[in-house]
Amino acid sequence: MSPAKRMWGGRFKGKLDPRIDALNASFSFDRRLFDEDITGSIAWARALRRAGVLDASELDTIVSGLERVRREFESGRFRARKGDEDIHTAVERRLTELAGKAGEKLHTGRSRNDQVATDLCLWLKRAADETAAALADLLHAVLGLAERAGDIAIPAYTHLQRAQPVLAAHHLLAYAEMFARDRRRFSEARRSADVMPLGCGAAAGTGFRIDRKTLAKELGFREPAGNSLDAVGSRDAVLEYLSAATMLLLHLSRLGEELIGWASSEFGFIRLGDTIATGSSLLPQKRNPDGAELARGKAGRVAGRFFGLVTTLKGLPLAYNKDLQEDKEALFDAHDTVLGVAGAMTATLEGVAFDPERCAEALRGGHLLATELADYLVRKGVPFRHAHGVAGKLVRRAEKAGVDVSELDLETMRKEADEFGPDVKKSLTVAASLRAKQALGGTAPARVRRALAAWKRRVAKW
Numbered sequence: 001m002s003p004a005k006r007m008w009g010g011r012f013k014g015k016l017d018p019r020i021d022a023l024n025a026s027f028s029f030d031r032r033l034f035d036e037d038i039t040g041s042i043a044w045a046r047a048l049r050r051a052g053v054l055d056a057s058e059l060d061t062i063v064s065g066l067e068r069v070r071r072e073f074e075s076g077r078f079r080a081r082k083g084d085e086d087i088h089t090a091v092e093r094r095l096t097e098l099a100g101k102a103g104e105k106l107h108t109g110r111s112r113n114d115q116v117a118t119d120l121c122l123w124l125k126r127a128a129d130e131t132a133a134a135l136a137d138l139l140h141a142v143l144g145l146a147e148r149a150g151d152i153a154i155p156a157y158t159h160l161q162r163a164q165p166v167l168a169a170h171h172l173l174a175y176a177e178m179f180a181r182d183r184r185r186f187s188e189a190r191r192s193a194d195v196m197p198l199g200c201g202a203a204a205g206t207g208f209r210i211d212r213k214t215l216a217k218e219l220g221f222r223e224p225a226g227n228s229l230d231a232v233g234s235r236d237a238v239l240e241y242l243s244a245a246t247m248l249l250l251h252l253s254r255l256g257e258e259l260i261g262w263a264s265s266e267f268g269f270i271r272l273g274d275t276i277a278t279g280s281s282l283l284p285q286k287r288n289p290d291g292a293e294l295a296r297g298k299a300g301r302v303a304g305r306f307f308g309l310v311t312t313l314k315g316l317p318l319a320y321n322k323d324l325q326e327d328k329e330a331l332f333d334a335h336d337t338v339l340g341v342a343g344a345m346t347a348t349l350e351g352v353a354f355d356p357e358r359c360a361e362a363l364r365g366g367h368l369l370a371t372e373l374a375d376y377l378v379r380k381g382v383p384f385r386h387a388h389g390v391a392g393k394l395v396r397r398a399e400k401a402g403v404d405v406s407e408l409d410l411e412t413m414r415k416e417a418d419e420f421g422p423d424v425k426k427s428l429t430v431a432a433s434l435r436a437k438q439a440l441g442g443t444a445p446a447r448v449r450r451a452l453a454a455w456k457r458r459v460a461k462w
Contacts, residue, residue: 007089007107027080030087030328034073036122037087038066040115040198040219041095045106047199047215051208053109058102065099066091087119088112109201109208113232113320117197120327122219124237127335128190134342135183135248136462139176141349143455146172151445153430154269154359155368162366165430168269168354169452170443176455178251183462185244193237196221200228203319233319235309238327242306245334246299252345253299256292259348263289268358276351291344298337305330363430367395367405372427373413375436380419390417 016024042063049059069091072078084090096103146169154171155162196216199206205228212224225231262269272287280286312326370391377387391405393416398405406428413420426432438444 024085026086026325027084027090029332032332033087033119033123036119037091038070040118041106042066043215043218044110044198047210048108051210053208054105058105061099061102062106065095065103068098069094088115109206109210111202113202114197114200117232121193121237124193124241125190128186131186131338132183134339135179136459138342138346139179139459141346142172142176143452145349146452149354152354152356152359153363153434155362162368164371165363165368165433166443167434167445167448170448173451175255182244182248182251185247189237189240189244192240194222196224197231200225200231203232204228229319235313235324235327238331239309242309242330242334245338246303246306248338249299249302249341252295252341256295259292260289268355270352270354273351276348291348295341295345298341302334302337305334365404367398369406369428369433370395372433376424376427377417377419382419
């Protein structure tokens with residue numbers, strides 16, 4: 001295509017080198033902004049009408065043409081042409097074919113710089129809403145599994161060493177906390193995107209009397225951007241979305257890692273249902289947790305998108321630079337990955353069940369109740385640091401005898417501390433250990449049941 005036929009070609013002579021043209025083109029991926037681009041263009045046309053740039057007939061022609069272009073995209077009938085370097089060029093080119101000279105007036109006072117920034121903000125708000133819905137489904141699945149787990153207890157681990165008994169439901173509710181924070185981060189990204197760049201032009205603002213407040217209201221934005229340079233050069237909202245996506249995938253990766261371990265023969269805490277497990281092309285016995293593994297793997301992909309864009313943006317001067325074209329593939333891929341992984345992990349949580357016998361077996365041994373010995377002595381007036389030392393010595397005695405510390409007899413315990421009495425055995429059960437954790441945030445069954453009920457009420461309002 002000759003330069004004169006391009007949107008920007010008036011001051012150029014000769015054809016653009018095809019190697020530059022290929023690198024410059026973005027229609028192949030930014031075409032998914034067609035709906036936002038057309039919605040923004042219709043609002044801009046109406047703003048131009050209010051500013052006296054268009055007459056009523058021209059406005060009707062432009063709006064009618066843009067709605068037809070939208071239908072062509074939605075039906076798959078839109079045909080790109082050589083020279084459609086991005087979604088904005090493609091839409092305007094097709095509009096001008098349909099609307100003639102009226103279509104040529106649409107870009108008055110507008111730049112692709114504020115146009116693409118507006119498209120992205122509109123798209124981001126919708127993407128954040130979609131992610132919030134996916135997180136609600138994920139939370140429902142977490143709470144459903146926690147409810148099915150009932151009063152099943154498992155070891156809590158620190159340093160991947162058995163530490164203390166906790167309810168499986170309590171363990172799962174830790175992820176409810178994480179996913180709720182993730183939802184808040186996506187909400188903040190949406191809020192950042194709720195500021196309209198349209199009407200800021202290429203850098204200095206528009207030269208026409210555009211009522212940007214009315215325009216922002218029409219497009220559903222909270223307010224128009226207050227500085228033209230920042231509006232067209234900022235991608236903070238994109239970074240915030242990618243940051244939130246990275247955090248969510250990090251949490252899903254951690255959950256995936258635990259489900260993978262729990263489903264292994266070495267742990268055996270959960271069983272994978274047929275709807276979520278995959279098999280092996282060689283090993284007939286295998287039940288593989290592919291959904292959880294892919295969640296773990298794709299976390300690195302999304303984190304890479306975030307850090308890639310951070311690196312792109314870190315040295316850019318104001319206002320717009322072509323480097324900003326790198327934002328879209330990162331954003332689109334991260335969003336698609338988030339929805340895919342969240343959906344797969346929702347299905348995984350819905351398709352697993354705890355094995356009570358294996359969980360109970362894991363609670364036997366490992367001296368999980370050693371802290372209860374120290375706490376018992378504290379209640380008898382022994383300073384905790386001394387009580388901790390006594391419990392450690394009893395663990396050493398138990399290891400030497402080849403038993404769990406909870407199985408030591410009273411006589412052996414009293415060799416380390418006279419404060420031990422016959423009632424100590426009441427403290428050395430899993431049930432007693434769980435009941436003792438009554439403080440807010442603890443794993444006591446009554447406390448966990450209240451927390452689960454509160455979470456269900458909270459998520460029902462999302």
